[in-house]
Amino acid sequence: MTESVPSLATDLTRDAGIAVPLIGGAMYPCGNPELVAAVSEAGGVGIVQPVSLTYVHGHDFREGLRYIRRLTDRPIGFNALIEKSSRRYGKRMSEWVDVALEEGVRFFVTSLGNPAWVVERAHAAGGSVYHDVTERKWALKAVDAGVDGLIAVNDRAGGHAGPRSAEDLLGEVGDLGLPVVCAGGIGTEDDFVGALGLGYAGVQMGTRFIATTECNASDAYKRAIVEADASDVVLSEKVTGVPLAVLRTPYVEAMGTKAGSVARQLLRGRRTKHWMRSFYAVRSGIRLARANRDESGRREFWQAGKSVAGVTSVEPAGDIIRRFASAARR
Secondary structure, eight states, X not given: OOOOOOOOOOHHHHHHTOSSSEEEOOOTTTOOHHHHHHHHHTTSEEEEOHHIIIIITOOOHHHHHHHHHHHOOSOEEEEEEOOOSOHHHHHHHHHHHHHHHHTTOOEEEEESSOTHHHHHHHHHTTOEEEEEESSHHHHHHHHHHTOSEEEEEOTTOSBSOOSSOHHHHHHHHTTSSSOEEEESSXXXXXXXXXXXXXXXXXXXESHHHHSBSSOOSOHHHHHHHHHOOGGGEEEXXXXXXXXXXXXXXXXXXXXXXXXXXXXXXXXXOTTTHHHHHHHHHHHHHHHHHHHHHOTTSTTOOXXXXXXXXXXXXXXXXXXXXXXXXXXXHO
């Protein structure tokens, strides 16, 4: 068990039942159980990404949750990607949400789609739901769905970054009566303190936790995170069909960053976009999982946000959280 930290109370800490207003963002494929548990054990809330837990790390979903609970008795969260890409996927996600609730999870992060059904189930069990948003129109839909908070994904985030700066996005959604979490660009203590100072109820961090001892990403991936600067992060359409923040490497440059014209047309089509997204999801999952474990560096397709600028070493997740919390208390 790691050393605990004094509480830094915000709406996020209240809703998630945690001591430090910090979410360890759901990551595919890097969200291994040990990392999720380490974030929660140190006072934040680690988020389980169910596809990563089951398909990448090989756990039965329920047993994977129980394994995490053996590593920490502190709150953990669950990430529900709720876009209706297929009936089979929708059914599986519905089942995962139910199992998570049965296993005591009470904090949910939803992405894409309408989170109303997750809100209904979570609220019935006394839980909370925060929804990823990149601009006001999506935030308004989330408010209508009854969510408890918003995760504002800005233009410095890893994965599918938004178009707005952290300041501008808070200005767009900060008047809706819900706590707002800053997602993107948080790599140092100053970044954390600055986000709280802007009025955010907390932060969500992903990239920073890749360069930790608990993360089971390859050493090559971790070294790349440590050595990169913000200018090394580019947007590629080659992984999921829509811009994804990845590190610029010779592999990425050789492949190019733009989706082909046929793929773009299919992604815009009313009848074809869900099929294409499912196709990209399967292909990108295989590609990213291989890159994650490839020590040779030949498959350098590594997701990262611009917070890499503040990452200078690989260290335990708990040390990062305690250092951030200490800085916020000063």
